[in-house]
Amino acid sequence: MLYPVFMSAALPPFPKPEEPVDARQLLEVALAPDEPCLRADAARNRARLLEAASRLIAEHGAAGVTMEAVAAAAGVGKGTVFRRFGDRTGLLTALLDHSARRLQEDFLGGPPPLGPGAPPADRLRAFGVAVIHRAAEQLDLQLAAQPDGTRRFAHPSHRALHIHVVMLLRQVVADADCELLGQTLMAYLDPALIHHLTGQRGMPLERLEKGWLDLVDRVTRTGA
Amino acid sequence: MLYPVFMSAALPPFPKPEEPVDARQLLEVALAPDEPCLRADAARNRARLLEAASRLIAEHGAAGVTMEAVAAAAGVGKGTVFRRFGDRTGLLTALLDHSARRLQEDFLGGPPPLGPGAPPADRLRAFGVAVIHRAAEQLDLQLAAQPDGTRRFAHPSHRALHIHVVMLLRQVVADADCELLGQTLMAYLDPALIHHLTGQRGMPLERLEKGWLDLVDRVTRTGA
DNA sequence: GAATGAAACTGGACCTCGGTCCGTTTAGAG
DNA sequence: CTCTAAACGGACCGAGGTCCAGTTTCATTC
Numbered sequence: 001m002l003y004p005v006f007m008s009a010a011l012p013p014f015p016k017p018e019e020p021v022d023a024r025q026l027l028e029v030a031l032a033p034d035e036p037c038l039r040a041d042a043a044r045n046r047a048r049l050l051e052a053a054s055r056l057i058a059e060h061g062a063a064g065v066t067m068e069a070v071a072a073a074a075g076v077g078k079g080t081v082f083r084r085f086g087d088r089t090g091l092l093t094a095l096l097d098h099s100a101r102r103l104q105e106d107f108l109g110g111p112p113p114l115g116p117g118a119p120p121a122d123r124l125r126a127f128g129v130a131v132i133h134r135a136a137e138q139l140d141l142q143l144a145a146q147p148d149g150t151r152r153f154a155h156p157s158h159r160a161l162h163i164h165v166v167m168l169l170r171q172v173v174a175d176a177d178c179e180l181l182g183q184t185l186m187a188y189l190d191p192a193l194i195h196h197l198t199g200q201r202g203m204p205l206e207r208l209e210k211g212w213l214d215l216v217d218r219v220t221r222t223g224a
Numbered sequence: 225m226l227y228p229v230f231m232s233a234a235l236p237p238f239p240k241p242e243e244p245v246d247a248r249q250l251l252e253v254a255l256a257p258d259e260p261c262l263r264a265d266a267a268r269n270r271a272r273l274l275e276a277a278s279r280l281i282a283e284h285g286a287a288g289v290t291m292e293a294v295a296a297a298a299g300v301g302k303g304t305v306f307r308r309f310g311d312r313t314g315l316l317t318a319l320l321d322h323s324a325r326r327l328q329e330d331f332l333g334g335p336p337p338l339g340p341g342a343p344p345a346d347r348l349r350a351f352g353v354a355v356i357h358r359a360a361e362q363l364d365l366q367l368a369a370q371p372d373g374t375r376r377f378a379h380p381s382h383r384a385l386h387i388h389v390v391m392l393l394r395q396v397v398a399d400a401d402c403e404l405l406g407q408t409l410m411a412y413l414d415p416a417l418i419h420h421l422t423g424q425r426g427m428p429l430e431r432l433e434k435g436w437l438d439l440v441d442r443v444t445r446t447g448a
Numbered sequence: 449g450a451a452t453g454a455a456a457c458t459g460g461a462c463c464t465c466g467g468t469c470c471g472t473t474t475a476g477a478g
Numbered sequence: 479c480t481c482t483a484a485a486c487g488g489a490c491c492g493a494g495g496t497c498c499a500g501t502t503t504c505a506t507t508c
Contacts, residue, residue: 039503042457066493077459082495084457148372153420180412180435181442183421187411188404196377197407211404218405219442263475266485290465301487306467308485450508457502463495473486478479 046084048074053095062092062144092145093157096138100157103134107164120171121220124185127165128212131189136198136205142191153183162186172220181219188215270308272298277319286316286368316369317381320362324381327358331388344395345444348409351389352436355413360422360429366415377407386410396444405443412439 038046052073056065067088071078085091112118113126135142147155153162166182173181187193188211197203262270276297280289291312295302309315317324336342337350359366371379377386390406397405411417412435421427 039456041502045458067495068493071459078495079459079497080457088494143373146373149367149370150416150420150424152416154424177431177435177438180432181439183417184408184412184439187414187417188408190411192374192376193407193411196374200374200378207401208404211401214401215405215408215443218445219439221442221445263484265475269485291467292465295487302466303468303470303487304485312466452505452507454505455503458498458500460497462497465494466492468491469489471487473484475484476482478481 042084045074045076045080049076049081049084049091050094053091057095057141062140065092065144067091089145089147089155092141093155096141096145096157099134099138100160103130104160106130120168121216124165124168124172124216124220125213127168128185128189128216129209131161132194132205132208132212135189135191135194139191139195139199143195146191158186161189169220173222185215185219188212266308269298269300269304273300273305273308273315274318277315281319281365286364289316289368291315313369313371313379316365317379320365320369320381323358323362324384327354328384330354344392345440348389348392348396348440348444349437351392352409352413352440353433355385356418356429356432356436359413359415359418363415363419363423367419370415382410385413393444397446409439409443412436 049070053065053070056069056073065088067081068078070091071081074081081091085094107114107123107127107130109115113122114130115123118126146152152158162182165185166178169176169178169181169185194208197208198205273294277289277294280293280297289312291305292302294315295305298305305315309318331338331347331351331354333339337346338354339347342350370376376382386406389409390402393400393402393405393409418432421432422429
């Protein structure tokens, strides 16, 4: 199995650099609803599982969250966990859902400079700072929740952020290949990179933030 | 076990933005020797294993290379594979070794614009194009060989390329935080990203290359 | 309000694969 | 020849993921 149906939509074909993004694309990519009309027992078990997983993380860190342990702690069979969340990253992602939603609401409809109203370049700057902070708060969980290999980029939550960045970029550097620039900016915000820099090497967060602001400046600077 | 000794050196502390890189750092990070004085039987088995793995990849793709299959195909115990290569990514990395070495030789001592002699910005451009092409040739293998999570960035072969990029960047934008810019540029060249863009979405390689040249321009453009 | 049938859910046995362990074997130096 | 460090191999383990026979929900029908 790959994913529950509501997560498995095929990726849209890649638009040419000059094609505008369909506004609906943003909607499409919005995070799937938390509990898409589950049967009563299923919803109950889902809640139990999330709570159990939460507890396990608090006790043993993200690494201690094995699927069997979660199932056992929730008093449920292993198969149930997989049916509900697809795979381990699905479960972990669900735990991040609240935080992801809040971030998304903030930049879609919150107050400036993150939300609409501020100049796009400022929104971009604020966006990066927000993402970096969020990453710093939940590093291990975000790290563990990240699918490996290629799937990282196909993941809905990645795509939501990516599309937002691209939208902002288009308003600042309309002539550039914003899809690619967007991937570049997103890569800077990769939790794995952040963890590597702050955890493994001892880089302070402020330097990462400064680096983001500088990167945005460079990327959005229009031709000499 | 983590790694055979010669691979396990701890990462150096992160230099402040303004500190110059010790030239020796480049040497330190040079790829470890292929066969560091192995016993005769060990060397023989190592060769057998690599050959077997190669064959398995040719037949079933990188995904078909299980450690047991390789061991069996080489007529060797499973423990031997792990003792020799540490883990799966170690084995896969060893398969990429030739190609990695050639790339490294090319940009360390080959002819311009990749090698020394050309202006640093040109070398940077050539570097990216070379990496993209190499990635395109061996996508599945590079993808499978990539360690997941944070270890991706700590891996010697990543660090070698990163350090090279940083060195070039310092010659073009001395005042910037080249460590971070270097990570950003490297992220653009991430095999997983390349595979996502060319494989999953249908992006042609030329667009990726154009994107790289543009990115280098933007990043190295000195203040307005 | 009870019967009913299909769709959804459940649980745990089972599989695969990466990785570890440790008792045994062997290369090769002295 | 001997002795030791190195290499060997395969049993073993844990964890993610699959499968499917049995169970539960609930909308529909009577």
